[in-house]
Amino acid sequence: DAKTTQPNSMESNEEEPVHLPCNHSTISGTDYIHWYRQLPSQGPEYVIHGLTSNVNNRMASLAIAEDRKSSTLILHRATLRDAAVYYCILRDVMGQGGSEKLVFGKGTKLTVNP
């Protein structure tokens, strides 16, 4: 399984932008980069995904390096509700028929200060 490397923890202030980095130097050409987050006492929640181009949605933006060996999840204005563990994941697709698994690392614990 392709590996990702993330900082163990990061801290931010409310209303400020947050840039969460992820390194994935062994990424293959067909690996999608997914981000999930896990709020305390909840299951993981999908945030965003991308392949090569930068992506935006209502939750966040994903900036992907040109060589795809790293990416950055951007929260434009952090709120207290964004305090969570953020996981950067390379999607591993197994066989045919739509199978896939998610390989989680330890993620980055984001603390948002009021």
Add this chain to the structure above:
Amino acid sequence: DAGVTQSPTHLIKTRGQHVTLRCSPISGHKSVSWYQQVLGQGPQFIFQYYEKEERGRGNFPDRFSARQFPNYSSELNVNALLLGDSALYLCASSFPPPYNEQFFGPGTRLTVL
């Protein structure tokens, strides 16, 4: 809309016992995956079922088994429980690709004494 539901919420068992955990996917989802999350770690993949067939298995012993029913709900069974099986067990459901998002339930907290 109802999300992924799991039962029970919490469970306490003793070593050597057997446990069955249940998951109901979001309506219309045909794929269900199971993950184990030990305290302080990210979730680890156990199984995936799609259209009632096993499509993937993680690095877990044969004491772990699962199945998916015609209504796409799923059960995870663990036999001969060990202390190390204490964890949060998460179920996720999804549409097949090109849809990419997996929806996770709140999990079942299993404690083995």
